Amino acid sequence: MSFRLHTAKPKLALWMLVAAADVVLLVASLGLMTMLLAIAGVATVAVAAAGTWMLLRRGVPERRVPARVAVPVSNRRRM
Known part of the structure; x- marks a missing residue:
């Protein structure tokens, strides 16, 4: 059980x-x-701020994760 102050x-x-x-x-x-x-x-300022943020965000290219490249396993001779 957890304890909580009764006045919180x-x-x-x-x-x-x-x-x-x-x-x-x-x-x-x-x-x-x-x-x-x-x-x-207040609503007008909020809409203007959201629109500005969306327009500025539109110019940022999306982050792309580089594709994984298969790395060949080295051919070692067993001794």
């Missing part, structure tokens, strides 16, 4: 609830339209 998981859950409440308060204070514009801006 509930603290994380509590902070996640606090973060969710902060988001709700932020939307209520800024207004829904401002929050939607902020989300649209």
